[in-house]
Amino acid sequence: MADVFATMLPGLYTRLGTPATHTAAAGGAITALRVLFDVQGGAGGIEGVMQGDSPQLRLQKASLPAGVKTGDSFLIQHNGGDQTWLAAERSTPLLDGEEWTVPVRKA
Numbered sequence: 001m002a003d004v005f006a007t008m009l010p011g012l013y014t015r016l017g018t019p020a021t022h023t024a025a026a027g028g029a030i031t032a033l034r035v036l037f038d039v040q041g042g043a044g045g046i047e048g049v050m051q052g053d054s055p056q057l058r059l060q061k062a063s064l065p066a067g068v069k070t071g072d073s074f075l076i077q078h079n080g081g082d083q084t085w086l087a088a089e090r091s092t093p094l095l096d097g098e099e100w101t102v103p104v105r106k107a
Contacts, residue, residue, distance in 0.1 A: 006098050013060055018076055020057075022064060025071035025087075033063040037076055041103075054088065057102045067091040068102045 017034030036058040057074060061067075068091035075082050084107035091100035 009060060009098055010062075018078065020074050020076040022068070023073045023075075025069060025073070031064060033059055035059045035074070035076065037078060039078065054103045054105065055085070057085070057100075057104055058094070059091075059100050059102070061093070061098055061100055064091075064100065067100055073107060074104065 013034045013036070016036060018037045020033055020035045020037075022031045022033060038056045038058070041053045041055050057076075059068075068087045070087055070090055072087040074085045074087070076085055085104040086107050088103040088105045091102045093099070094101055
């Protein structure tokens with residue numbers, strides 16, 4: 001089942017994802033990617049794993065295999081313009097093993 005999900009995931013991000021770029025706090029190349037952006041956050045739980053109530057990004061691990069570090073920045077197309085958001089914490093893997101979730105705050 002995980003293989004079917006992993007195969008479908010890029011298409012889901014293409015259709016539902018928001019264009020963004022990632023820049024490491026330490027510098028380096030800018031990476032273009034698509035994210036699922038939940039600006040309102042919202043507490044919720046899946047199988048006992050709690051999600052935060054701050055704005056969150058969700059992205060494919062394949063986009064940033066090494067993950068996201070605290071302070072990394074994302075330029076996200078949101079509400080008709082570009083907005084810069086900073087990773088409030090390092091990324092954590094979701095249960096599917098194919099995605100990261102990252103709490104963010106406005107820059």
